[in-house]
């Protein structure tokens with residue numbers, strides 16, 4: 001597809017460039033300081049969970065069934081917290097460990113377990129020479145950082161509208177025993193916002209890995225983060241595994257980071273009984289027991305899946321208008337120009353933007369010059385290398401609606417100007 005700038009006469013392109021440079025100068029003069037980089041809930045959203053802080057006081061009964069909240073014990077978390085976590089993912093509480101406040105931390109622990117101790121009786125990865133993880137890209141940069149930090153080779157895999165390209169995944173996982181894992185965000189993915197189709201989930205469950213110590217890291221970070229109603233359905237990966245007669249293939253993670261408080265939520269992992277037994281052995285060397293006071297507060301506040309859904313409707317009332325504004329501003333500013341495409345998520349925290357080939361770094365740099373910070377170009381790719389330099393992650397949740405509108409206006413000018421400059425450069 002050629003862009004409107006590429007289709008212009010030389011004179012028209014020069015005039016458009018001059019006009020856009022003027023617009024950029026005007027914006028520069030405003031000395032704006034706006035931020036669309038952070039995938040964080042806004043202050044309005046975190047305020048929704050403040051009442052939770054009043055639910056555990058010096059008067060509170062600090063027991064949970066037969067468990068003491070105010071002492072060691074329950075290494076897998078409070079029974080009520082495990083029940084809530086299990087209900088949210090549709091799994092058996094017996095297979096759930098609720099530990100800590102960060103699911104990323106749990107993912108790190110699971111990678112470390114494979115690396116240091118080994119999985120399912122196999123040699124530790126650190127003794128197996130080259131070890132690889134598949135990284136559907138664009139994806140979540142911090143996943144890639146975890147495996148990179150162990151010296152594991154991150155291998156990009158194309159993302160499609162219904163999930164990772166499963167032909168590529170199957171080929172690599174089933175033929176290469178060095179492939180030990182894959183990073184997945186199956187619902188409202190970071191950053192594309194897409195949800196894996198049933199076919200993709202079934203294809204994951206049907207994998208026959210060459211390595212017995214291969215595991216799918218199923219990070220269901222946005223399991224409940226829909227903008228309207230029930231949202232897009234996601235097939236339960238453990239149901240798909242049962243259907244396929246498979247076992248010991250998936251570690252699933254989730255947290256309340258973007259339900260209650262990022263950094264002070266509750267996080268959990270679930271897997272098959274034998275995988276959980278192995279992980280629990282590793283966890284038991286790391287800590288005596290998890291943060292049960294926080295778990296009690298979460299259960300008192302959120303109660304059950306219906307309570308979470310109700311709470312997430314309140315988040316949606318804050319978040320959905322921001323995503324609608326992204327759609328409105330990008331459509332109005334860029335819709336007719338043929339320079340860009342972007343995703344239209346129904347949940348989650350991000351919009352994934354694709355500009356012309358070779359434009360992303362320049363757009364991010366120009367937006368910065370004009371006072372708008374964006375996520376670094378290339379960040380959603382392993383090693384920060386976007387092979388076509390097209391992808392930019394837009395994180396619209398944190399700024400106020402007014403700031404977001406201004407930031408998007410700047411972004412649109414930056415995209416247009418970089419696209420026009422590229423069209424000009426092609427003719428040189």
Ligand SMILES: Cc1ncc(COP(=O)(O)O)c(C=O)c1O
Pocket residue numbers: 039101102103104105140185190219221254255256257262263267
């Ligand atoms: C896909 C994904 N997983 C995990 C996290 C971090 O979650 P936690 O705070 O539970 O570690 C994020 C945060 O942005 C995320 O986007």
